[in-house]
Structure formats: C-alpha cells, structure tokens
Amino acid sequence: MPAEGGRFGDEVINLMRLKLADRVQMRAAQRIEASLRYMMQNLNQPMKVPVLSAMVGLSESSFFALFKSATGLTPLDFFIRARMRRAGQLLVETTLQIKEVAAQLGYDDQFYFSRLFKSVHGIPPREFRARMEESNHQDLKRKLATGKIPAQQTCLIPADENKMSPRVVIGGFQPAALRLNTFPGNTHEPAAKPK
Numbered sequence: 001m002p003a004e005g006g007r008f009g010d011e012v013i014n015l016m017r018l019k020l021a022d023r024v025q026m027r028a029a030q031r032i033e034a035s036l037r038y039m040m041q042n043l044n045q046p047m048k049v050p051v052l053s054a055m056v057g058l059s060e061s062s063f064f065a066l067f068k069s070a071t072g073l074t075p076l077d078f079f080i081r082a083r084m085r086r087a088g089q090l091l092v093e094t095t096l097q098i099k100e101v102a103a104q105l106g107y108d109d110q111f112y113f114s115r116l117f118k119s120v121h122g123i124p125p126r127e128f129r130a131r132m133e134e135s136n137h138q139d140l141k142r143k144l145a146t147g148k149i150p151a152q153q154t155c156l157i158p159a160d161e162n163k164m165s166p167r168v169v170i171g172g173f174q175p176a177a178l179r180l181n182t183f184p185g186n187t188h189e190p191a192a193k194p195k
Contacts, residue, residue: 031056032070035063039079043086044106047079084120087113091129092136098125 035052052075053063067075083105090101102113117125 028066032067040082043083044104049075080116081120084117087117091125092132
C-alpha cells in the first residue's frame, strides 16, 4: 500500500512540475511576445539586444536563448526579416522609390538595404516589385477572363484595428521547423483555398 501512495505522490509532483513548467513557458512566451511587439512597432529604429533584454527583465544571454527557442531565429535575424517583409509590402502597396523604402525602415544606405533584401527574398527589390506587379496583373487578367472577380476585394487591416488573437505568430514568422520555404510567386506552393 505505501508503494501506491508513493506512486500517487510522484504523479502529483510530476503534475505540479508540468503545471509549473507551463506557467514558466507562458511567462517566457509573454516576455518574448513583448519584445516582438516592440520590434514590429519600431522597424525604423536600430534594434539592440541589451535594450530588448532589459525591457523584458532578462540577461542578454537568457533573452537570446529564449528568443531563439521561441522563434527559431536570433533577435537580429528576426528583426531583419521583419524589416524586409515590411519592405516587400511597401514595394507592392506604394510607389515609393527603393531609397525611400530603405529610409522608412531606418537604412541610410540604399545599396546595403538592397543586399539585405536580396538575402531575405532571393531577388533585389526592383525585381521583387516588377514580379509582384506582373503577378498581380496576370491574376487580374485571369479573373477577368473567368469572370471570377469578387464583389468585395480583400484588404489589409491596420494593426491597431486587428481583432485577431494575440497568440497569432507576430510578423508571420514561425520556428524554422514549421516554416515553409515560400515566395509569393512560388508555383510549387499550393494555392490558398478561398473562404
């Protein structure tokens, strides 16, 4: 009989450890989430790990390890990808010159910006814009030809009006193991199903 009581006690202790681990993980996720939100709201400012780690109350090394564990990227890699993702949006949605897009994201050197953009997207910003315009043009032609133009076009929602759960991955980034190797013009990627 004492053996069963001991086993039950072990199970309770293990359950308590799991609950504690869940709380620790939740707290860690909340800390990283705060730093992600700060990064996404300050894409035009330099990113400094000491500032981010102090903001969430962790040492730099703990912050770095926790961030990489949660996102699959280092803080700097995440920040660069977030900036380049925003750059892609600006190139598609505006007529800003490349140097103006670079400046809006905090880059003084247009050529450095272009190299970073190419390292993330695989093509330079000018070619990215041209491909996206051609892709949109071809898509519109296809919709016109088939008569499948939706009555209400999809539009982007400003971040402050977004009603999505805060649990949605910020900036569209996922850990490396879950991330697909995608590009907007990728013909090998299955098309999204319309709702």
